[in-house]
Amino acid sequence: MTDTLPIDPPARLLMGPGPISAYPSVLRAMSAPLVGQYDPFMTHTMNETQELYRQVWATENEATLLVDGTSRAGIEAAIVSLIRPGDRVLVPVFGRFGHLLAEIAERALAEVHTIETEWGQVFTPAAIEEAIVRVKPTLLALVQGDTSTTMLQPLEEIGAICQRHGVLFYSDATASLGGNAFEADAWGLDAATAGLQKCLGGPSGSAPITLSERAVEVIRSRKRIEAGIREAGDEDAPDFVRSNYFDLGMILDYWGPRRLNHHTEATSMLYGARECARLLLIEGRGAVIARHELAGRAMLAGVEALGLAVFGDVAHKMSNVVAVYIPEGVPGDAARTAMLEDFGIEIGTSFGPLHGKVWRIGTMGYNARKDTVLTTLAALEAVLRRHGVAVPAGGGVEAASDVFAGRA
Secondary structure: OOOOOOOOOOOOEEOOOOOOOOOHHHHHHHOOOOOOOOOHHHHHHHHHHHHHHHHHHOOOOOEEEEEEOOHHHHHHHHHHHHOOOOOEEEEEEOOHHHHHHHHHHHHOOOEEEEEEOOOOOOOOHHHHHHHHHHHOOOEEEEEOEEOOOOEEOOOOOHHHHHHHOOOEEEEEOOOOEOOEOOOOOOOOOOEEEOOOOOOOOOOOOEEEEEEOHHHHHHHHHOOOOOOOOOOOOHHHOOOOOOOOOOOHHHHHHHHOOOOOOOOOOOHHHHHHHHHHHHHHHHHOHHHHHHHHHHHHHHHHHHHHHOOOOEOOOHHHEOOOEEEEEOOOOOOHHHHHHHHHHHHOEEOEOOOHHHOOOEEEEEOOHHHOOHHHHHHHHHHHHHHHHHOOOOOOOOHHHHHHHHHHOOOO
16 A cells, blocks of 8 residues: 555746746646557547647658657757767757757767857857858758857758758757747758747657658668668768657658557657647737737836846747846745745746856746736745845836837
8 A cells, every 4th residue: 555645736927938838728738548559530630740840840851750859858858869979960969958969969979069158148140150160060060049048040041051961950848849930941950859848838858850851861871780680890880870769750750651660659748749739820920929928028117127138139039938047145945945835937047157146037838928927026036025125116026017018
């Protein structure tokens, strides 16, 4: 016998940089009954999900599917499947997650080159092209939205630069997809990956991915070693994808018409991912992006009205998260704890050079709406007052309300 009780999480309003509160219908979808992996309903649902995410990514790519795992699983699958040991990979780093792309490429035995800019800034297309000309990489790996700095790297001109120089173009859109513009085909992406737990409004655990025909050709050209049919020395071949689970060639065969068994699809996550995409498309891609922009602009106005200084180049800030400097004399972690324990609201700190210096407040997915923004600002005002910060009474809520009402 055990006295362990059924799981009963506390009520939380997740207003940090992610994960966020999931759409209720996503959670309901994930509670739907399981079916067999090759049940006609299952394969039909997989096909439906692929078509939905083609619209989310704004692509005609046939190779659009899910990688089972968190957003990092999608990143790793893309990188280890696209590059061979010794290939040059260029990673422009403007936050923590650029360093992550570089680390994964290094583990895949690539020759990794990085360029860096100050946290809170982004790269110009000219700076990226100069590095491409100098490094001559096989792959450019570039984060679109980095929540560690809240910056959104412009991608519109990068695809054409990569095509001019014969470089594959991969972007991690985990933090940005759904809440900021992303045009996979129009911008010339060869590969892009994301997660559900940010603007798409679901739980972490499934990674949407889309691959161009050029990327698929590269993946298909990798040496294939089927289980039990390995020749001596194959494990040392440079073409051999060193991960079985993240071998996109095998995953493509699983999702494609051949339906070759690779793994057991995470059925409940598939249901959730399908619902995330369905909700976005019902509301409309443009409408969802506009909703994130409005909520983000309202939150920005609110924190500024509370006298908080905003970190980074606001002109290149993601719409769905803002970083503010912690006021002098305020214990940042204690204030976050008060937000959580007294108001049930979670906000975040940051990493590396920003750890303990800023709070990051998200407005994304299901939480990109008026009531959550106003509630968070009201709670933040109370916590700031408790720690001796002089703030205008109701100033944050009033400023955000003006934005929502079109008065600012």
